[in-house]
Amino acid sequence: MEFPEEVLRAVGAGAVWSSDHEGLSGDVWKAGSSYVKRAGVDERERLLWLGEHFEMPSIKAFADGWLVLANVGAPSLASADPLVAATVMGTTLRSLHALPIDSCPFDARVAVVLEKARRNVEAGLVDPDDFDDDNLGATPSELLERLVATAPPDEDLVVAHGDFCPPNVLHRPDGSTVLIDVSRLGVSDRHRDLALAHRELGEEAAAAFDRAYGLTPRPERLAWYRLLDEFF
Template identity: 50%
Template sequence: MLSDKVRQLITYDARRRMAVADRPKLRALVERAPAGGDADHESRRALGVALLALGEYERAAGHLRRAVELAGSPAQVIAARVGLAEVYRHGGDLPGAELICRMALELARAQAPEMAALPLLHLGWTLAGQGRPEAARQALGEALELRRESGRAPGRESGEMPAEELFAAGDVEALAVPLPPSVAALLGAGPEWDHDHDGAGGSLARAGSYFVRRGPEAVAEHARLVWLRERAGVAEVVAFEGDVLVTADTGAETLAAAEGTDDPGVGAAMGRALRELHAVPVKDCPFDGRLDVLLAQARRNVVEGRVDAGDFDDDNLGRTPSQVYERLLAERPEGEDLVVAHGDFTPSNVMANGVLIDLARLGVADRHRDLAIALRDLSGDFGPEAVAAFLSAYGLEAPDEAKLAYYRLIDELF
């Protein structure tokens, strides 16, 4: 089988990244492999892994997504999604890899317990790469225990690396991806990370008085901060190198800190901030967040297993991510009322001093993309007076209810 031949040509380096034992031979295998409609799940997955090892990440991801779609069992879905997680990890998107591993692990525990060690192993490597050694040891230790319980004899998992070394949870600190020089000079080579703070996302950590984001989200946010800083209040960029962004503390709490107070001032502050952002001329904005872009990313998120259906709003509980995506295609609005949209306009992303944060999704989009999320969160966390204050400050009497429902639905897949 193609997968056996590919496996024989791949090993792992000291940082648990795929390495190729014989590049010309692996390249020849890829060129001879069936493609298109002739490729089944196993062939697609093997091709994806081979291309990942060869460093062709986009092509690898395409084959692995197709492998997910062709999967005939939960075990096959898990195996292909772990391959996708490795594409993200090798490409530098450690938060994306972590999310896929966690969701694959959840699926394994529910439907294919014999597969749980695989996402745990790759989750451990991903956490180690992020500089989270204790969490990495826990994941790798559990993976090794599950592997032993399965009765598998010690051997070689791939190439020349012993299986015991692949699962080793000893020197995980050595797996951490080093900070770029300018960032290390600012924070120190081994800063203390805080991943549990107000507004923290999967790719965001705090180091002292700075917020640090790494990966494609960091690159996307940096571009938007540079463009937006003359047009709206945003956090100061302290350093940016490679895929690491460091921003300064804004000196204020997020509006989410007032949750539970029923303070209409929160709604008014959000309305003013959004009115000012939406007044930025669309023609000046180089970032695209329109529906064609959103729906393409939503589909990728569904296939890759990046969507947690258990976190859906009450009116969507019980639906699968695929069902939500099909509804989005069927109910797509005819037109878009375009503005420069934040993309994730929640109270936790607006500071009390009006500064906007978490801007990686900013782009030209229908204004209801922001209105839907703001109104949902204000209604649920602050009450009707905050909603009324928001609409008054924003200057809109009656938003389009059908579009609000549609953009709340699309947010389920992000």
């Protein structure tokens, strides 16, 4: 893997590189005290904006589609006890969703995400082998038709993370949290986040999540936003 000079300078000449770390894929590397990941301008802009309201990993460099982030020194909730993870996630999400939507410059309303889903299908970026079990056997085009036909007529808008799941919430021993992987952040129905949290946590932990968040989700909205996630 070749990295831009700006990235290498930000990481440091003596950094040890590894992709064998919790929650990291082939496009995310740990390098010394930094993380290096594939990312577009969208994620960089969202990191900067959300950093005005929440603690976020600081950006050390951004060049040629590679983002260098400082290691905040906190593990993700992916390996935490599910009930602990659920409670922390519910409390954290309640704070995120309390941000005024007028302050957020990023749009992830239904019309916007439907158009992005359509472009992803047309570009061949939606893999039917990765669909949830109840959608296996459908083609991306068939699933898109279902998504459009069942789109909600109204939205309960908040500033949504867009990929709110345990690996994307870092949790320190003092109880503070740091959000990562915010490339989908934008003004959206709150159920976009609730749906993914429910899917990842399971039934028992999801109940604890709902108590911490302070709201009982609408099942039909959870189902639609889970369907939406198949396209991203």
